[in-house]
Amino acid sequence: MIQSETLELLEWSRLCQHLSTFAATKLGATAARNLQIPLSQEHSEELLAQTKEAYQLENSLTGGLSFEGIQDIGDALERVQRQGILTGEELLAIATTLAGTRQLRRTIDNQPDVPVLSALVADIRTYPEIEQEIHRCIDERGQVSDRASTKLADIRHSLRQIRSQITQKLQNILQRQANAVQELLITKRGDRFVIPVKAPQKDAVPGIVHDTSTSGATLYIEPNSVVPLGNQLRQLIVKEQAEETAIRRALSEQIAAVTSDLEHLLSVATIIDLACARARYSYWLKANPPRFIERGTGEIITLRQLHHPLLVWQFAHEQGAAVIPVDLVIKPQIRVVTITGPNTGGKTVTLKTLGLAALMAKVGLFVPAREPVEIPWFDQVLADIGDEQSLQQSLSTFSGHIRRISRIINALSNNDQNLSPSDPRPSLVLLDEVGAGTDPVEGSALAIALLQYLADHAQLSIATTHFGELKALKYQDERFENASVEFDEETLSPTYRLLWGIPGRSNALTIARRLGLNAEVVEQAKTKLGGATEDVNQVIAGLEAQRRLQETKATEAEKLLQQVQRLYTEVSQKASQLQEREAQLRQQQEQSIQQALVQAKGEIAQVIRRLQQGTTTAQDAQQATDALSQIAQKHLPPPPKPKPGFKPQVGDRVRIPRLGQTAEVLSAPDEDGDLSVRFGLMKMSVKLADIESLDGQKAEVVTTKKQVKEAQRSSTKQDSPVTPSSSLTIRTSQNTIDLRGNRVADAEMILERAIAPAQGPVWIIHGHGTGKLRQGVHAFLQQHPRISHFEPAAPEDGGTGVTVAYVE
Incomplete structure (x- = not known):
């Protein structure tokens, strides 16, 4: 009794009424209004699991789960169990319920991660054969259709013929006795066809009077000539009704045989509808799923x-x-x-x-x-x-x-x-x-x-x-x-x-003072309370003030934290936008460079083709080369700064690669680039090109006086006039390119930039290594239009580790 009292005090019935408005079926709404409180935690856990899965489906499916066609067929099932005969509307309701439940099961089976609802619909039977039989025998209006049986179709065919004969006879009588009838109208009284005849002229149309108008001026007469046809019509109607009843009885018996399965089907549909109603109501309340705890x-x-x-x-x-x-x-x-x-x-x-x-x-x-x-x-x-x-x-x-x-x-x-x-x-x-x-x-x-x-x-x-x-x-x-x-x-x-x-704490005296009660009365009341009560109230007031202060500080801290989080989010977003912008710019730059290189290579290819055809002058080649140089200077990154050369000093430890030895420098390099070294007990003189530092740096090659003199003599010859292509042949840092450590592709770009402004010989240091860099350099020089020829450097300039290319 106290449980029901509690539900009434908490107004539980109102909540159930609100819940019922979210149900999709009449059965679900009824179940919601009469919600039963579970007796075990396991049952509650199961209901919560149903609600969670229904909540998931309501959010993932457009329009949620559909319960279209599912109706309350409980009374119909109860009547067929008592051997009753269902009406056409009741049979049609059962058919639509079977179809609706089948569609509901199909929808749930097609969804992932709904094991509880899937288990509910797993064992229901929807009897599609019964549904099809009902639709074959009952039309959408709930009437037995002609296709239900051959006998019924024959009866209705005869009925149509008799009605047609009766109508034709009555039409003839109306035309012959137009003066005697009230209006040219054929109507029915009961199952009999009659025509309205004026009362004074009733003898003009002999027959059976079935009805009279309110005023008595009109008699509804069935003429004697159609009475036999009317009798036949009545007999056929009785046969039709008997056949319809037989068909509905047969369908009712089929349903009675599977009543228990249909009751289970109806129960499952109601459980799922109720779960969806709980999910929709929970969503409307902006509620969250509870977790049962163990205190x-x-x-x-x-x-x-x-x-x-x-x-x-x-x-x-x-x-x-x-x-x-x-x-x-x-x-x-x-x-x-x-x-x-x-x-x-x-x-x-x-x-x-x-x-x-x-x-x-x-x-x-x-x-x-x-x-x-x-x-x-x-x-x-x-x-x-x-x-x-x-x-x-x-x-x-x-x-x-x-x-x-x-x-x-x-x-x-x-x-x-x-x-x-x-x-x-x-x-x-x-x-x-x-x-x-x-x-x-x-x-x-x-x-x-x-x-x-x-x-x-x-x-x-x-x-x-x-x-x-x-x-x-x-x-x-x-x-x-x-x-x-x-x-x-x-x-x-x-x-x-x-x-x-x-x-x-008590606020009675405070409220009384604020409401205007005489101050003397309020003070007198305070004295009646005693000091202890006032002290307690003061302590409580202090605690409340301290709590309000802490709440204020907590609110300020929360606002500050939100502001920091907002700023962090903004900075993160801007950083992401900058990174995306940088990536886009880099991509655009790379695309521009690639397009420029493709265009430049196309121009070079055209020049080469013209050269091969023998119709191009040196001036055309020079112009194409100058254009390529401009493109390279505009789009390509600047060449890497050459690494500072290694300058051996007396006392330094150096490596002699060709001997596989480490030696000590005894003297600085002379004007010819020779220096003395010692390894072990042996002393020997070596070239700068033959040594390197312990960390792999090559020695800086010095220009000898002999080379300077030869260059000067070459430039002063009167029989060899100076031209733009006959620049100084002295090796300097300006006409020396160090490609060591670069890949072939990078080396080609460096060479292109170096050759563009050059005139005369260019010393290209590629080293020995695996030989791939040297092969790549030679292949590039071989096809370059401004390179007349190339050859290995002199032994004192590096030998086969250096290539001298002559630029026209």
Whole structure:
């Protein structure tokens, strides 16, 4: 009885009515209005799993799951079990239900990750053969169709012929006796065809009078000539009805044979519709799935930003006030929470909100709170909320409370003989104004004793009170906790916020002063309270001020954190945009370079073809080369700076690669580039080109005086005039290119830039190595239009490790 009382006090039926509006079928709506509370946590877990999968499908499928065609065929199934004959409409409803359920099963089977719903539809049978037979025999209007049987088709063919004959005879009579009839009209009275005849001229049309008009001026007569045809028509109609009944009986018998399967099918469809209704309602509430916790293992009840679902509905549909959520975070050792504070401060709403949240989780609904939603599974939710006054039973407010609390204690006492205070029943008890309605001293004592009893016998109890003595229980028993509803002294109104750890203080005198009560009376009342009470109120006021200060700081810190996160997001986005822009620019630059190189190579190829054809002059080749040089200078990156050459000093350790020895330098290089080295006991003279540093650097080649003199003699010959192509042949750093360490492709680019402005010989250092770089250089020089010829350098200039190319 107390369970049903609790549901009524929490207005559970209103929530179920709201839920029913989200159902797609009549059966689902009926099931929602009569929602059953599960008796086990396993059942609740199963319902939650159904809701989660339905929630997933509602969000992933366009329009959600379809229940089109599924109807309430329960009465029809019950009647066929009693050998009743179904009507055409009932048979058609069964056929559409079979089709709708088959489509529902097909949709669920095609979706991934819905094992619970898939298991529900796995064993249902939709009997497509019965559905097809019904559609063959019953048309869309619910009438038996001609194709149902040959006999019925013959009967209806005869009926049409008889009706045609009757109509033709009556038409003839109307034409012959036009003066005697009221109007040229053929109508029916019952199953008989008649014509309207003027009463004074009834003898002109002999026959059977079946009806008379209200005024008596018109008689509806069946002429004697069509009476036999009318009799035949009546007999055929009886045969038609008998055949239709036989067809519907046969279909009803087929359905009666599979009634149990169809009842199961209907049950599964209702379960799925109810799961979808829970999902849609949860989505509308912006609720989140709960997780059932075990407080005995140290888990905390967490319900942050918990909204009252009925108030949310009232705000959305009935222009109610905005809903102020509450935070309920209850540690595992807490068994009793006492909420104090002013009237109309939201204490009772808090009780109802928690009670509804516990029930919603049990029936598989999501809870309208912020994630995570963590709540125990309560086997009972028991409440004493509001007054239970009765003039007829002479019950006062106090008596009503005591009677209901007695029923709560009895419910807790049933079947808990084997439970200890450390392991109470998983019940939730909600008490509003505990101990009220009687002498304050006795009421307070009774409330303390009751709450201590509940701490031993219920897993969690929430009680609202005005008794100050209950606030001290927290400091006597660790299983108790205080909470209060906040009160704004400036506006003299509650804020409906729930504050934890701080008991509410009396605001009666403050409110009285603000409302204009005589100050002398208020001060006199203070003296009656005693100093201890005033001290307690001051302590509570200090705690509240400290809490407000901490909340302000927390709010500021939260705003600062949000600002930092926003700035971090903006910087990250800008960095990503810059990286993308840089990548785009790099790609565009590479594309431009590639296009320029392709164009330049095309021009070179044209010049080469003209040269091969013998029609191109040197001036044309020079112009093409100059154009290529300009493109290279514009688009290609600058050539790498040449590495500084190695200059051996006396005492340095050097490597002689051709001998495979490491030696010590005894003398600096002379004007011919020779120096003395010693390795072991041997001394010898070597060329600079034959040594390198220990880290692999080649020695810097010096220009000998002999080379300078030969160059000067060559430039002063009178029989060899100076031309742009006969530049100095002295080797310097300007006409020397060091390609060592580069790939062939990179070497070609460096050579192209170096050859463009050059005139005369160019010394190209490629080294020996594997020989691939030298081969690549020679291949490039071989096809270059400005290179007349090339040859290995003199031994003193590097020999085969250096190539001298002559630029025209």
